[in-house]
Each structure stands twice: as C-alpha cells, then as structure tokens.
Amino acid sequence: MQHKTHIELGNELGIYIMPEEVASGMPIFKKNGFIIREELINLMRKFNKQFNYEEVWTPHAFDIKLWKISGHLAKYKEKMFIFKTKEKKYVLKPMNCPGHCLIYRSEIRSYRDLPIRISEFGTVYRNEQSGEITGLVRVRSITQDDGHIFLREDQIEEEVTNILKTAIKIYEIFDMKDYKINLSTRPEKYIGSLTLWDKATEALKLCLDKLSLKYEIKEGEGAFYGPKIDIDVKDALNRYWQLTTIQLDFNLPRRFKLFYIDEKGKQAVPVMIHRAILGSLERFIGILLEHYEGKLPLWLAPEQIRILPISEKYIEYAKDISSKLHNYRVSTDTTNATLDKKILNAWKHKVPYIIIVGNKEQNTKTITVRDRNNNQKNNITIEEFIKILNEEYKKIVL
Numbered sequence: 001m002q003h004k005t006h007i008e009l010g011n012e013l014g015i016y017i018m019p020e021e022v023a024s025g026m027p028i029f030k031k032n033g034f035i036i037r038e039e040l041i042n043l044m045r046k047f048n049k050q051f052n053y054e055e056v057w058t059p060h061a062f063d064i065k066l067w068k069i070s071g072h073l074a075k076y077k078e079k080m081f082i083f084k085t086k087e088k089k090y091v092l093k094p095m096n097c098p099g100h101c102l103i104y105r106s107e108i109r110s111y112r113d114l115p116i117r118i119s120e121f122g123t124v125y126r127n128e129q130s131g132e133i134t135g136l137v138r139v140r141s142i143t144q145d146d147g148h149i150f151l152r153e154d155q156i157e158e159e160v161t162n163i164l165k166t167a168i169k170i171y172e173i174f175d176m177k178d179y180k181i182n183l184s185t186r187p188e189k190y191i192g193s194l195t196l197w198d199k200a201t202e203a204l205k206l207c208l209d210k211l212s213l214k215y216e217i218k219e220g221e222g223a224f225y226g227p228k229i230d231i232d233v234k235d236a237l238n239r240y241w242q243l244t245t246i247q248l249d250f251n252l253p254r255r256f257k258l259f260y261i262d263e264k265g266k267q268a269v270p271v272m273i274h275r276a277i278l279g280s281l282e283r284f285i286g287i288l289l290e291h292y293e294g295k296l297p298l299w300l301a302p303e304q305i306r307i308l309p310i311s312e313k314y315i316e317y318a319k320d321i322s323s324k325l326h327n328y329r330v331s332t333d334t335t336n337a338t339l340d341k342k343i344l345n346a347w348k349h350k351v352p353y354i355i356i357v358g359n360k361e362q363n364t365k366t367i368t369v370r371d372r373n374n375n376q377k378n379n380i381t382i383e384e385f386i387k388i389l390n391e392e393y394k395k396i397v398l
C-alpha cells in the first residue's frame with residue numbers, strides 16, 4: 001500500500017496550508033495544526049520544568065549590529081532575511097541564541113547560579129533555497145524547541161548526559177526506538193581557537209562513552225561555533241530524520257563578553273550549550289504525521305472524540321454527553337447523514353474515538369464507543385469511558 005505523505009495528510013486533516021505564491025516555505029498552521037504544536041510544546045515544558053529551565057520570549061527581528069557581534073553576519077549571511085528601514089538595517093532572527101545571550105548578560109551571575117538554562121519555543125527565519133523547500137520538513141519559518149544552557153566547564157558532562165537521556169525518553173514516547181548518533185567535528189569555516197575546539201569535542205566524546213552510546217564521527221560537519229551531537233531517529237517507515245541536536249559553544253559567550261563570578265571572586269567565561277530535542281515543531285509534525293499515518297495518539301489528536309447521534313432526536317442527549325467530556329477535544333456530528341456515513345467521515349479524519357448515541361443509550365444513560373481499530377464497547381457509562389481515556393493519557397506521564 002502506498003503511504004500518504006505528510007503533505008497529503010496535512011491537507012486532509014486540516015493541519016496547515018502553504019500557498020506557494022505568498023508563503024513558500026512558511027506553513028500557516030490551522031486550528032488542528034496549532035493544537036498539535038501546543039501539545040508538543042506542553043510535553044517539552046514538562047521536561048524543561050524538571051531541569052529548571054526559564055522560559056523566555058525574544059522578538060523576531062533585531063538590529064543588524066547584534067548579528068555582527070554574534071558572528072552570524074560574517075558566516076551565515078546568505079541564509080538571513082535582512083531588511084532596511086530609513087535609518088537602520090534589521091535581521092529576522094535566524095537563531096534564538098543571541099537573544100538568550102543578552103538575557104544572560106542582563107544580570108550578574110555567580111558560579112553558584114550555573115547552570116542557567118533558558119528555553120524558548122522561538123520561531124526563526126532562514127532563507128532556504130526554493131528548490132530545497134519540501135512540505136513541513138524543510139521550511140523557512142522554523143519553530144525550535146530551543147534551549148541554551150550557560151555553565152561551567154566542569155558541568156558539561158552532567159548537562160550533556162541529562163540532555164541525551166531526555167532525548168531518549170522523548171523518542172520512547174513516540175515509539176521511535178532506533179536512532180543513529182553523530183558527533184560532528186570542526187568545519188572549514190569556523191570561529192574560535194583550535195584548543196577550544198579540541199576541548200569541546202573531547203567533552204562530548206566522554207559523555208557518549210560513559211552512557212555507552214554508539215556513535216559515528218562526522219569529520220568537518222560541526223556548526224561554525226562548536227562541535228555537536230546530532231541524533232537521527234528512525235520512523236515507522238524506516239527512514240532516518242535528524243531531530244535532536246546538542247552543540248557545545250565556547251565562542252559565542254566570548255563574543256558577547258559573558259561572564260560569571262568564580263569561587264575566587266574573579267570573572268570567568270561560561271560555556272554555552274545549544275540544544276533542541278524535537279528539532280523543529282514543523283519538521284517534527286511532518287514526521288509524526290507519516291510515522292502514525294495520520295492516526296495521532298489520543299493526547300496529540302486535534303479532535304479526540306466525535307459524538308454521532310443516530311438521528312436528530314438524539315442531538316440533545318449528544319450535547320449532554322459532550323458537556324461531560326469538556327476536558328477533551330470533542331465534536332458532535334449533527335448532519336443528516338446516515339450513521340454509516342458519519343462513521344466513515346470520523347475515520348477519514350482519524351478521530352481516535354467515536355461515540356454513538358441512540359434510543360438505547362439515551363434510555364439507559366450510557367454510550368456506545370468505537371475506537372479507530374473498530375473495537376466497540378456497547379452501553380458503557382461516561383465514567384467508564386473517561387477511565388479508558390485516562391489510561392491512555394497515563395502512557396505519556398513522565
């Protein structure tokens with residue numbers, strides 16, 4: 001059987017649109033896509049909370065000066081959207097890091113305060129070539145589950161270890177059990193000294209070795225500011241996708257003149273880690289749609305339950321049921337279609353549960369529930385159904 005692409009599924013399930021002539025590479029998320037984004041963000045927030053991340057918001061554009069300081073203007077210019085007003089030049093942020101450096105710099109930090117972990121579900125803009133744009137997996141507006149950690153050199157190992165463990169837990173939640181880990185080293189274009197590069201690379205190797213994780217070394221494929229660990233995860237269709245990235249950076253803190261006060265009361269430069277676990281929400285949603293063939297797990301499904309009254313006589317009772325399920329995303333099919341047609345429609349939209357209500361259900365104050373695998377439970381109480389839903393939700397509780 002031919003598998004549908006996420007582009008087809010995205011259209012059928014009302015996830016996003018991307019009119020070529022006005023929004024090439026810039027997906028517009030409709031209600032259903034927005035719900036999925038929010039659920040993924042909430043999942044990441046739970047993990048961030050465990051590790052005391054501070055969530056922040058930074059603007060979408062900055063004065064071009066910021067990108068001179070960060071070094072992006074020199075090394076990344078061809079991918080930056082630069083625009084001019086009468087007085088100044090601005091850049092649509094291609095990365096969230098410089099904004100987070102400004103936040104770090106806004107207070108005096110002591111060695112005791114580190115690590116400082118900053119998170120932002122920040123949308124960045126990168127001018128990818130038109131030929132490279134595909135559906136949600138390669139776009140120009142990219143929302144990263146971004147995080148920057150400012151820490152002491154002696155904290156690198158523990159921090160990177162925790163990020164790796166978190167990533168592996170996240171893959172388990174999505175039933176992605178196979179992954180390839182790559183350690184990328186210094187590219188041709190780079191900033192910073194060779195000694196710093198060697199130090200950073202060695203620290204990453206140590207973490208991977210201590211966790212007994214297998215990895216491949218990709219010579220020369222690191223970011224221009226530091227070496228990195230990338231994780232490519234295998235989906236249900238046996239394809240690998242790069243999701244997680246953990247990049248060590250000894251350079252940006254120096255460019256922004258970041259410091260902390262060490263034990264001796266002297267200024268010392270922190271190390272910075274850039275990390276994203278899902279990578280980008282856009283790409284991750286594209287992968288998920290294909291991985292699950294559109295049948296998203298209950299907690300992610302934009303429409304979780306659809307109530308089907310078998311005729312208009314039962315619409316009132318359906319409304320009653322709907323109000324008792326207000327903690328879930330429920331809709332009611334009030335069209336005049338036949339029950340069979342209503343069921344087919346719900347399946348087409350990949351709704352995890354359908355509830356059928358008719359005479360018997362109304363009289364006995366029960367419901368008939370059918371899931372996507374055609375398992376049916378006749379005349380159960382609403383409380384019993386809620387129990388089933390809660391059981392499914394529990395699977396993703398950390």
Ligand SMILES: [Zn+2]
Binds near residue numbers: 095097
């Ligand atoms: Zn960054």
